[in-house]
Amino acid sequence: MKWQHWLRRLAGKAPQHAFADMQPVSGQLQALQANFLVLDVETSGLDARQHHMVSAGWVCVDQLQLKLNASFYCTVRPAEDVILGQSAVIHGLHQADLASGLTEAELLTEFMQAAAGRVLVCHHSAIESRFFQQAFLRHYSQSPQLRFVDTLALEQQRLQRQGSVVKNNELSLNYCLKRHGLPQIRAHNALEDAYGCALLLLSQIKQRSKDLTVNALLNPHSP
Numbered sequence: 001m002k003w004q005h006w007l008r009r010l011a012g013k014a015p016q017h018a019f020a021d022m023q024p025v026s027g028q029l030q031a032l033q034a035n036f037l038v039l040d041v042e043t044s045g046l047d048a049r050q051h052h053m054v055s056a057g058w059v060c061v062d063q064l065q066l067k068l069n070a071s072f073y074c075t076v077r078p079a080e081d082v083i084l085g086q087s088a089v090i091h092g093l094h095q096a097d098l099a100s101g102l103t104e105a106e107l108l109t110e111f112m113q114a115a116a117g118r119v120l121v122c123h124h125s126a127i128e129s130r131f132f133q134q135a136f137l138r139h140y141s142q143s144p145q146l147r148f149v150d151t152l153a154l155e156q157q158r159l160q161r162q163g164s165v166v167k168n169n170e171l172s173l174n175y176c177l178k179r180h181g182l183p184q185i186r187a188h189n190a191l192e193d194a195y196g197c198a199l200l201l202l203s204q205i206k207q208r209s210k211d212l213t214v215n216a217l218l219n220p221h222s223p
């Protein structure tokens with residue numbers, strides 16, 4: 001509708017222009033040569049339609065080199081008062097922490113700039129995928145294609161390939177880090193979770209063949 005198009009122009013870029021730099025990276029690219037954006041978000045609940053992101057963090061991995069100088073963290077200031085409830089016990093954030101954060105729209109701008117030309121990575125990516133998709137729908141009326149390498153799924157596949165019986169609690173990020181001989185992180189801090197996920201990704205890639213592709217990372221259970 002014309003009025004929706006006018007509102008998008010008033011707010012900034014139209015979706016097709018805003019998402020132009022977020023085209024998917026070729027699945028045939030070798031993982032050794034790929035650039036990754038490893039991210040995590042903390043939320044006020046699990047339902048992306050009624051809950052909100054309260055913090056976000058990410059780090060960059062360029063051709064298997066962790067780039068801590070490109071790390072990012074922010075709290076997210078909601079458009080209206082958000083009820084944190086029991087989620088505050090998990091992520092440790094309170095209303096005062098959110099008041100000084102970025103707006104959701106500002107976070108999306110930062111995210112789009114950071115994600116350009118990169119493969120997205122999360123541990124248990126369903127949460128990040130749902131919340132970013134809903135945020136894009138709120139501000140742009142549509143969402144870019146968001147595909148994530150999921151280090152949880154990669155670890156599950158690795159263990160199954162070894163014939164191990166995998167229990168759910170054995171796929172938590174800290175449990176996976178311990179299994180790989182990597183340092184533990186403070187769980188439910190978005191930046192620390194992103195850092196831990198990046199370490200796990202590097203270990204998982206280095207254990208695979210050198211011709212491992214991005215597509216194989218995105219589809220770990222494919223034959």
